[in-house]
Amino acid sequence: MTSIMTNQAAMTALQSLTNTNRTLSQTQSRISTGYRVSSAEDNxxxxxxxxxxxxxxxxxxTIKDALGLGAATIDVAYTGMNSAIDVTKEIKNKLIAARQPGVDRQKVQSEITELQNQLKSISDSSVFSGENWLSVDSGAATFNVTKTMIASFSRSGxxxxxxxxSIDIDSVKLFDADDQSGILDTEDTTENxxxxxxxxxxDISxxxxxxxxxxxxEQMIGFVDQAIGSMTTAASNLGAIKQRTKLQADFVSALMVAIDQGVGALVDADMNExxxxxxALQVQQQLGIQALSIANQNSQMVLSLFR
Known part of the structure; x- marks a missing residue:
């Protein structure tokens, strides 16, 4: 039946064109944003x-940045510890030289004094971002013997x-202003x-x-040698912690890449597709417009029946 009130062909063509335009708009949005899922309504x-x-x-x-900050703090402490070991070795060498009878021990002591001042300078200068692990004051209200750095973030359920x-400062500190319990300011109080x-x-002057x-x-030489051993152990511990920090930073970087890839697989649009x-949709849109135009022309054909 031909009707001028209801144009079935035009309605069908219009519905098809509307669907095509909707899909075309969605595809254009994906191409412009790069996302297949850009909002909750998509998926x-x-x-x-x-x-x-x-x-x-x-x-x-943020964890990666914190690890970088922690690694820098460890590196400063490690560098200071290595320098202190070298200076302490020089003190031991001076004591060995002073063991020789007839040596002017006052002159040797003047050299040792300068080396001792250098040890203090190294310890006080080993600071990064306000953190000094070599020269501490354990009596301070804000002092914490265990230093911690953020290393990981996880979500479960x-x-x-x-x-x-965590790093135990007790095994690393060279000077402690509160109780002189650092490696270099701890006193030898043995019976001998x-x-x-x-x-x-x-002072050997x-x-x-x-x-x-x-x-x-001779006992003093042995005591200084023990201090060098303690400092070497502390430097080894710092080196191990630094290596762990580096490995953790590498892992966090790899984890960030994996998360980026996983999120991309969920929401990124396939630009080739x-x-x-x-x-294809642009062609469908053009064909839909032509179909709607043809359908609308059917009503005009009714006029020819009345000529």
Missing amino acids: AAYWSIATTMKSDRGALS GEVSVGTI SAEAYSVFNL EYTDTDNDLADL ESTKLQ
Whole structure:
């Protein structure tokens, strides 16, 4: 039946053209944004997962920066420790030279004093971002013997947790202003010691060639050598922590890349597919317009019946 009230062909053509335009608009949006899922209405589940993972990725970026800061702090302490070891070795060499009878020990002591001052300078200068692990004050209200750095971020069952790497300052400190318990300011108070002394304040300027004084010098040499051993162990521990920090930073970087790839697989648009679809939809749009135009012309044909 031909009707001028209801044009079935035009309605069908219009519905088809509307669907084509809607799909074309969606495809153009994907091409312009690069996303297949750019909002919750596109795919609520994928959008929710991607949003959460992007948030976690941002947290990992902060973790990576924190690891870089921690690695720099460790590196400064390690560098200071190595320099202190070299200076302490020089002190031991001076003591060995002073063990020789007839040596002017006052002159040797003047050299040792300068080396001791250098040890203090090295320790006080080993600071990064306000952190000094070599010269501390354990009596300070803000002092914490365990230093921590953020190392990881994880999410499980909706709960988040932050992992840390811990460093015990007691095994690293060279000077402690509160109780003199650092490696270099701890005093030798053994029974064979004539008087209490530390690597930092030992003084041989008054020592003579008597058997007791020579024995004290030998004990002093052994005490300084023990300090070098403790410092070497501390430097090894710092080196191990630094290596762990580097490995963790590499892992975090790899994890960030994996998250980016996972999120991309969920929400990124396949540009090859979308560009091919765009061309097809443009052709469908043109054909839909022509079909609607033809359908609208059918009503005009009714006029020929009344001529």
